[in-house]
Amino acid sequence: MERTRSLTVGLVLAGVLGIGDLATGFSGAGGEGQPPVAAAVVITLLGAITLAGAWFAWRGRRGGLVAVIIARILSGLAVLPAFGDDGISTANEVVIGIGLGATVAALILIWPALRRPAVAAS
Numbered sequence: 271m272e273r274t275r276s277l278t279v280g281l282v283l284a285g286v287l288g289i290g291d292l293a294t295g296f297s298g299a300g301g302e303g304q305p306p307v308a309a310a311v312v313i314t315l316l317g318a319i320t321l322a323g324a325w326f327a328w329r330g331r332r333g334g335l336v337a338v339i340i341a342r343i344l345s346g347l348a349v350l351p352a353f354g355d356d357g358i359s360t361a362n363e364v365v366i367g368i369g370l371g372a373t374v375a376a377l378i379l380i381w382p383a384l385r386r387p388a389v390a391a392s
Contacts, residue, residue, distance in 0.1 A: 271327075271330050271331075271335070273328075273383075274382075274383065276379045276383075277327075277383045279379055280375075280377075280379025280383075281324050281338070281380065283372060283375060283376040284320055284323075284324050284338050284342055284380065286372075287317075287320065287342065287345070287369060287376060288316075288321040288324065289317065290317070290369060291313050291316055291317025291318075291320065291345055292314055292317040292318060292321070293317075294314055294317070295310050295311065295313070295314030295317075297310075305358070309349075309351075313345060313348055316342075316344055316345040317341075317345070319337055319340075319341040320338055320341040320342060320345070323337030323338035323341060327383075332384075335383055338380060339377060339381065339384070342373050342376060342377055343377070345373065346369075346373045349369070349370065352366050
């Protein structure tokens with residue numbers, strides 16, 4: 271797997287998002303205006319998977335790339351219910367929205383690296 275500029279930027283962005291997900295577990299989950307404890311645990315685990323996958327993908331492992339993509343998609347889906355929850359503060363909704371936009375950007379940058387190069391017929 272060749273590491274292009276877009277893959278590099280996508281992996282770095284995914285890594286930053288993974289760190290943000292890890293921080294969710296340490297930011298007072300379950301408190302007023304914060305995500306429920308169960309959601310925070312899931313998001314924290316997805317952040318850890320994102321970071322581990324990014325490390326393996328950085329080293330050229332295709333499985334790491336797949337792990338990053340799946341973890342980012344699941345992380346994005348995990349936070350969607352926050353937009354319908356009256357208990358989540360507006361500031362947290364803004365942060366979640368920015369995170370979702372950054373997740374989509376990271377996926378767009380990373381996804382093309384999954385394509386295998388064409389094998390020349392002999």
